[in-house]
Amino acid sequence: MIQKQFAIEVNNLVKEFRQKNRTIRAVDGVSFQVRRGEIFGLLGPNGAGKSTTIKILTTLIPPTGGTASVLGYDVVSNPLDVRKQICVVVQENAIELYLSVRNNFQTFGRFHGLTAKEIDQRSARVSELFGLKEFLDHKGIDLSGGLKRRVQVAKMFMVDKPMVFLDEATTGMDTFNKRATIDAIKEESRKGRTIVLTTHMLDEAEQLCDSLAIVNHGKVIAHGSIDKVKSMGLQLLYVNLEFKKVTKEILRNIHASRPMKVDVRDSSVEVTVRDEQHALKVLTSAKRNRTLQHFEINSASLEDVFVELVDKKERPAS
Ligand SMILES: Nc1ncnc2c1ncn2[C@@H]1O[C@H](COP(=O)(O)OP(=O)(O)O)[C@@H](O)[C@H]1O
Numbered sequence: 001m002i003q004k005q006f007a008i009e010v011n012n013l014v015k016e017f018r019q020k021n022r023t024i025r026a027v028d029g030v031s032f033q034v035r036r037g038e039i040f041g042l043l044g045p046n047g048a049g050k051s052t053t054i055k056i057l058t059t060l061i062p063p064t065g066g067t068a069s070v071l072g073y074d075v076v077s078n079p080l081d082v083r084k085q086i087c088v089v090v091q092e093n094a095i096e097l098y099l100s101v102r103n104n105f106q107t108f109g110r111f112h113g114l115t116a117k118e119i120d121q122r123s124a125r126v127s128e129l130f131g132l133k134e135f136l137d138h139k140g141i142d143l144s145g146g147l148k149r150r151v152q153v154a155k156m157f158m159v160d161k162p163m164v165f166l167d168e169a170t171t172g173m174d175t176f177n178k179r180a181t182i183d184a185i186k187e188e189s190r191k192g193r194t195i196v197l198t199t200h201m202l203d204e205a206e207q208l209c210d211s212l213a214i215v216n217h218g219k220v221i222a223h224g225s226i227d228k229v230k231s232m233g234l235q236l237l238y239v240n241l242e243f244k245k246v247t248k249e250i251l252r253n254i255h256a257s258r259p260m261k262v263d264v265r266d267s268s269v270e271v272t273v274r275d276e277q278h279a280l281k282v283l284t285s286a287k288r289n290r291t292l293q294h295f296e297i298n299s300a301s302l303e304d305v306f307v308e309l310v311d312k313k314e315r316p317a318s
């Protein structure tokens with residue numbers, strides 16, 4: 001029975017941050033499952049809610065609503081049992097800067113109750129696996145940003161926790177560091193560990209993950225195996241509408257057909273929808289408005305949509 005259970009089950013998870021005069025809904029009804037032994041990716045642009053989701057799953061912060069369980073333990077009612085099963089690389093760097101790489105491994109191993117012999121064996125293994133042998137005697141502070149990150153990820157594999165969370169593990173790494181880290185993470189997952197990672201890079205998710213959820217603005221917009229998500233990607237459509245003038249009413253009607261995304265640029269509106277049926281709905285509502293001048297429907301690849309989401313987020317908010 002235990003075998004059938006998902007490693008992670010997240011149902012309608014919500015996290016709101018209350019600030020002085022507004023509430024930020026960082027996670028807005030997220031649901032997904034992770035199978036045991038797989039590498040699962042949370043993919044999405046900056047600010048999508050990935051780190052917040054990871055923080056809830058690793059019991060660092062409580063959810064505002066919904067449920068999440070890790071290896072059968074609820075993160076709210078059983079946080080201690082969750083913590084016993086997991087190790088976490090947070091997005092912020094956390095290596096001991098004044099210790100050598102070797103000492104970083106040793107301290108971490110000791111903290112987790114490994115014997116001296118185990119520490120030696122595992123330090124040797126992770127430094128081999130992550131290509132860190134030549135840096136064992138270097139102090140943290142003397143390493144490049146990418147290498148610091150690699151040491152931090154490597155540390156997590158000193159201990160045999162069944163569940164590993166990596167938040168932006170390869171962010172800031174050069175191509176060589178990234179390659180070594182990706183290979184090592186893959187190698188570790190072959191041993192049967194379940195790995196949940198976040199990334200804002202599609203190519204990285206494709207190289208690493210068995211399945212993934214794409215999140216944007218706190219919502220899951222696609223979920224499944226890489227192949228499934230890709231095939232969904234082929235169905236995404238852009239509906240381009242050109243009006244004399246874009247009014248509030250036009251936008252209200254478009255939003256009523258539940259599009260995935262709406263971009264307004266001067267007198268044109270680009271609506272991203274899930275399938276033909278939604279495209280037709282958008283078109284029907286737009287045609288009701290007499291000022292529609294021109295329309296076009298184009299198919300978009302997942303990459304197109306994703307790149308666009310990332311781009312949008314990096315521009316000043318409109
Ligand atoms: N402690 C917090 N207080 C207020 N807002 C927060 C806090 N943590 C995250 N946020 C906001 O929640 C949203 C999601 O953030 P985050 O989960 O870090 O996104 P990601 O990891 O996908 O880049 C962002 O708008 C961010 O500013």
Ligand SMILES: [Mg+2]
Pocket residue numbers: 050051052091167168
């Ligand atoms: Mg983050």
